[in-house]
Amino acid sequence: MDDSDDIVKEFLVESYENLDRLDRELVxxxxxxxxxxxxxxxxxxxxxxxxxxxxxxxNKLEAVAHVGESLLTRLRDRQLILNPEITTAxxxxxxxxxxxxxxxxxxxxxxxxxxxxxxATLSRLQHAPEAPAEASAETPAKTxxxxxxxxxxxxxxxxxxxxxxxxxxxxxxxxxxxxxxVTAAEVQLAAxxxxxxxxxxxxxILVEHGAAAPADVVDALRVQQSSRGPATASDSSIRVxxxxxxxxxxxxxxxxxxxxxxxxFANRMQDTSFLAASQxxxxxxxxxxxxxxKTRMQPIGNIWSQFPRTVRDVAxxxxxxxxxxxxxxxxxxxxxxxxxxxxxxxxxxxNSVDHGIExxxxxxxxxxxxxxxxxxxxFHEGGQVNIEISDDxxxxxxxxxxxxxxxxxxxxxxxxxxxxxxxIFNLIFLPGFSTAEKVTNVSGRGVGMDVVKTNVEKIGGTxxxxxxxxxxxxxxxKIPLTLAIIPALVVTCGGxxxxxxxxxxxxxxxxxxxxxxxxxxxxxxxxxxRLRGRLLPLVYLNQELKLAADARPAKEQDGAVNIVVxxxxxxxxxxxxxxxxxxEEIVVKPLRKQLKTVKTFxxxxxxxxxxxxxxxxxLGLAQRASVVTETRDRAMTGKVTEAAAxxxxxxxxxxxxxxGDSRMAIPLSTLARLEEFPVAQVEMSGSxxxxxxxxxxxxxxxxxxxxxxRRNRLRALQAPPTADSAPIxxxxxxxxxxxxxxxxxxxxxxxxxxxxVRSASTRASVLYSVLxxxxxxxxxxxxxxxxxxxxxATATQPGLARAAEVTN
Amino acid sequence: MAHTSIHTSQxxxxxxxxxxxxxxxxGVQEVIRSLDMTKVPLAPAVVSGLINLRxxxxxxxxxxRRLELAPRPADMLPMNVVVRSEDGAVSLLVDEIGDxxxxxxxxxxxxxxxLRGSVRTLILGVHKLNDRLLHVLDIEKACQMTxxxxxxxxxx
Numbered sequence: 008m009d010d011s012d013d014i015v016k017e018f019l020v021e022s023y024e025n026l027d028r029l030d031r032e033l034v035x036x037x038x039x040x041x042x043x044x045x046x047x048x049x050x051x052x053x054x055x056x057x058x059x060x061x062x063x064x065x066n067k068l069e070a071v072a073h074v075g076e077s078l079l080t081r082l083r084d085r086q087l088i089l090n091p092e093i094t095t096a097x098x099x100x101x102x103x104x105x106x107x108x109x110x111x112x113x114x115x116x117x118x119x120x121x122x123x124x125x126x127a128t129l130s131r132l133q134h135a136p137e138a139p140a141e142a143s144a145e146t147p148a149k150t151x152x153x154x155x156x157x158x159x160x161x162x163x164x165x166x167x168x169x170x171x172x173x174x175x176x177x178x179x180x181x182x183x184x185x186x187x188x189v190t191a192a193e194v195q196l197a198a199x200x201x202x203x204x205x206x207x208x209x210x211x212i213l214v215e216h217g218a219a220a221p222a223d224v225v226d227a228l229r230v231q232q233s234s235r236g237p238a239t240a241s242d243s244s245i246r247v248x249x250x251x252x253x254x255x256x257x258x259x260x261x262x263x264x265x266x267x268x269x270x271x272f273a274n275r276m277q278d279t280s281f282l283a284a285s286q287x288x289x290x291x292x293x294x295x296x297x298x299x300x301k302t303r304m305q306p307i308g309n310i311w312s313q314f315p316r317t318v319r320d321v322a323x324x325x326x327x328x329x330x331x332x333x334x335x336x337x338x339x340x341x342x343x344x345x346x347x348x349x350x351x352x353x354x355x356x357x358n359s360v361d362h363g364i365e366x367x368x369x370x371x372x373x374x375x376x377x378x379x380x381x382x383x384x385x386f387h388e389g390g391q392v393n394i395e396i397s398d399d400x401x402x403x404x405x406x407x408x409x410x411x412x413x414x415x416x417x418x419x420x421x422x423x424x425x426x427x428x429x430x431i432f433n434l435i436f437l438p439g440f441s442t443a444e445k446v447t448n449v450s451g452r453g454v455g456m457d458v459v460k461t462n463v464e465k466i467g468g469t470x471x472x473x474x475x476x477x478x479x480x481x482x483x484x485k486i487p488l489t490l491a492i493i494p495a496l497v498v499t500c501g502g503x504x505x506x507x508x509x510x511x512x513x514x515x516x517x518x519x520x521x522x523x524x525x526x527x528x529x530x531x532x533x534x535x536x537r538l539r540g541r542l543l544p545l546v547y548l549n550q551e552l553k554l555a556a557d558a559r560p561a562k563e564q565d566g567a568v569n570i571v572v573x574x575x576x577x578x579x580x581x582x583x584x585x586x587x588x589x590x591e592e593i594v595v596k597p598l599r600k601q602l603k604t605v606k607t608f609x610x611x612x613x614x615x616x617x618x619x620x621x622x623x624x625x626l627g628l629a630q631r632a633s634v635v636t637e638t639r640d641r642a643m644t645g646k647v648t649e650a651a652a653x654x655x656x657x658x659x660x661x662x663x664x665x666x667g668d669s670r671m672a673i674p675l676s677t678l679a680r681l682e683e684f685p686v687a688q689v690e691m692s693g694s695x696x697x698x699x700x701x702x703x704x705x706x707x708x709x710x711x712x713x714x715x716x717r718r719n720r721l722r723a724l725q726a727p728p729t730a731d732s733a734p735i736x737x738x739x740x741x742x743x744x745x746x747x748x749x750x751x752x753x754x755x756x757x758x759x760x761x762x763x764v765r766s767a768s769t770r771a772s773v774l775y776s777v778l779x780x781x782x783x784x785x786x787x788x789x790x791x792x793x794x795x796x797x798x799x800a801t802a803t804q805p806g807l808a809r810a811a812e813v814t815n
Numbered sequence: 816m817a818h819t820s821i822h823t824s825q826x827x828x829x830x831x832x833x834x835x836x837x838x839x840x841x842g843v844q845e846v847i848r849s850l851d852m853t854k855v856p857l858a859p860a861v862v863s864g865l866i867n868l869r870x871x872x873x874x875x876x877x878x879x880r881r882l883e884l885a886p887r888p889a890d891m892l893p894m895n896v897v898v899r900s901e902d903g904a905v906s907l908l909v910d911e912i913g914d915x916x917x918x919x920x921x922x923x924x925x926x927x928x929x930l931r932g933s934v935r936t937l938i939l940g941v942h943k944l945n946d947r948l949l950h951v952l953d954i955e956k957a958c959q960m961t962x963x964x965x966x967x968x969x970x971x
Contacts, residue, residue: 256870257869257870257871258869258870259870260869260870261869261870501856503853503854552856552857553856553857554856596872599872599874599902599903599905600902601858601859601862601874601876601902601905601958601959602855602858602862602874604859605855605857605858607856607857608855611853611865611872613867613870613872617851617867618851618853618867619852619853619864619865619866619867619872620853621853621855621865
């Protein structure tokens with residue numbers, strides 16, 4: 008409900024503005040009926056109002072706007088020439104629309120009203136090119152004064168509409184009687200004239216009769232207006248120049264710094280009243296800053312809100328059924344960016360409905376729901392905003408695209424053969440490229456996608472398209488935030504601070520001086536760190552930025568090393584910095600053109616103390632340090648095998664060494680934690696090994712016992728832990744609501760693999776042997792292990808029971 | 816430019832390595848004392864860093880480097896002449912600020928033929944003042960970084 012309220016509110020603000028413009032334009036048009044541009048603009052405005060009304064279910068409003076639009080169509084097509092009568096009728100339509108809008112605003116609905124007279128007038132004018140003389144009896148001069156009054160009296164109730172509510176403002180006749188000394192008789196006369204069919208307002212008639220001065224009427228109207236109660240939507244919001252907001256924002260930033268200085272000063276003073284005043288200043292500044300920050304940011308939902316209507320229109324137009332879903336509506340974007348991407352996004356949405364989603368019959372034939380899905384998704388990532396437009400339609404046809412591209416001479420046959428699927432998909436962004444079977448009025452004319460690309464690139468963004476035949480297409484638009492607030496980690500290196508966008512940040516590792524030598528190893532000269540068994544390439548920020556001539560002194564005085572683990576393009580690396588400061592919300596400011604060539608920085612920001620800090624571009628940095636090129640290659644080969652395999656999902660496995668150093672794995676999803684217990688902590692409960700773990704007794708299953716041949720098993724089972732042996736490695740697992748620990752020899756790695764080459768297992772407790780990382784690995788059958796271990800800590804086998812201290 | 820049609824024009828003057836330079840006054844936003852600067856690693860050498868000008872982040876260009884003059888002594892704090900370029904405000908770092916001078920059109924001469932290198936593209940010409948020469952700097956060119964790389968490469 009809230010949503011639709013917002014839509015209505017937005018519609019009202021927009022429509023009020025449009026109506027004001029309509030008034031101006033209609034007036035201008037009358038003076039210069041040949042002004043095609045003005046006429047087109049009027050037409051568009053009415054059209055917009057009509058469209059939105061229909062969407063919001065304001066049928067009466069739509070009906071009125073519709074006849075007005077039809078009339079304007081004829082004018083636009085030069086089948087009619089604008090004459091005063093038509094202008095008047097159109098203006099009364101504007102008035103009627105405005106009244107209905109205020110009714111909607113106060114009461115939430117159109118109310119009971121009868122516009123049949125107005126509608127009849129408008130239709131009559133439309134069908135009678137030669138307007139009857141008696142209908143346009145008024146001289147143009149008269150019309151002019153009349154129109155003027157009418158425009159101003161826009162909010163006054165039209166006489167023929169019956170009063171809708173008791174709290175309606177006082178009527179104009181009463182007001183004039185009270186304020187301007189107009190006699191009751193004159194008002195009655197005017198009212199009678201109105202009843203007899205004079206379409207004009209009370210005020211106008213009185214002015215014509217000479218009973219009231221125009222100024223009095225205007226005055227009375229103002230009184231009437233002010234008694235209308237709460238401010239209207241158009242009164243409560245204004246449009247502000249973005250440049251001005253920028254300026255205010257910068258000044259607030261400065262104020263924050265000045266405030267900081269005052270606070271520091273205040274701390275050194277003994278004067279309590281000064282201290283109180285500075286605290287007050289502090290609070291106000293903080294709130295002011297938050298408020299100003301908010302002014303420029305707008306949720307992307309503001310532009311998305313029109314899309315349901317767009318989708319409905321286009322879908323209806325081409326006989327499709329499409330539902331629209333939105334995620335991340337609240338994602339905030341800079342105002343200027345919101346405006347710049349509005350048109351490209353609209354085009355993409357129309358395109359998805361028109362081209363992407365199939366006709367209902369085709370969808371049913373393909374085994375899909377007849378209603379197509381269009382999903383809009385927005386989120387922040389790496390200091391950028393990602394907007395995805397996905398459909399579950401037919402997807403792009405690679406072969407057709409390839410053929411078309413060659414036909415059109417865009418690429419040669421050889422090129423086409425060499426191009427990857429993705430490159431082929433991206434051909435749709437070339438000018439004059441459309442694969443639509445037939446040209447519709449929506450899309451297929453081959454203009455559009457290239458314009459989308461150009462417009463997105465103009466604001467520094469990128470467009471990419473991905474598609475799976477039969478499954479759908481996703482267009483991903485990435486745009487930078489010229490002015491957005493992002494959480495960032497602030498680090499120091501070479502005496503300067505740098506901000507790292509939080510989205511790229513995975514974790515922080517600190518190696519104390521004594522761990523450094525052991526922790527950081529060299530692989531062919533390249534430093535790496537073992538992070539939970541994985542090799543993490545290290546990048547020294549001071550080296551990459553050429554801050555220090557000597558090699559990697561990135562240590563604190565005490566010799567500790569700080570590693571910021573970052574993610575770039577699905578590849579992780581560790582960034583070694585001098586010092587890790589804090590996380591902060593920073594305002595991203597783009598770098599000037601002079602510095603755009605430096606790819607390692609995504610922007611700059613002003614820190615709390617007024618100094619400038621650079622924002623690291625994690626991907627740029629990774630590319631500079633050649634961390635990422637490798638991934639690209641790996642991703643490539645991955646893709647090839649994927650295409651070859653063409654089935655099965657990738658899964659993440661925990662690899663470990665089982666009994667006899669055999670390579671074993673369990674799906675990572677079954678794992679709760681990895682633990683290491685000293686043997687001294689292992690106790691016996693019956694013949695069961697247990698340990699105290701997080702306030703519970705955790706049964707431990709020794710894999711070497713479970714996997715042991717039956718005859719040796721008893722002996723092995725009874726063996727108590729030997730106190731001097733190395734700590735045991737335990738995988739804590741949850742199964743069927745129980746927790747237990749699986750004792751293994753060594754933990755090897757965590758890998759992602761398809762694991763689809765399988766062979767039947769040779770022993771119990773193993774599901775099957777699979778190839779993980781190109782080596783044969785046994786995948787454990789956890790339920791079977793539980794069964795064979797018979798591990799309920801309580802149900803110990805009596806025959807095997809030994810005297811053992813039972814804890815707690 | 817300035818010397819085309821008007822009779823007199825005003826210049827904001829400043830010193831670099833004891834030479835007198837000037838930029839057209841209407842292109843100057845403000846002149847401020849030395850500010851804290853943040854280095855930009857990997858940036859062209861002429862970029863001294865970024866400064867915070869009341870909430871606006873402005874690139875500071877070391878004019879000594881830009882004009883291929885001797886480096887500024889370490890103990891000399893530069894002044895900022897903030898100029899308006901096509902790409903927003905840019906701060907030009909200079910040694911010392913001079914007066915605002917008004918010069919007549921006819922004292923202007925194009926740069927001498929012997930002036931070579933990237934400097935030639937930056938200096939529009941000179942005004943002959945009574946006691947010395949005023950070098951007129953092209954603000955747009957001085958603020959362009961890409962040009963530096965090219966000319967530097969070409970000069971070699």
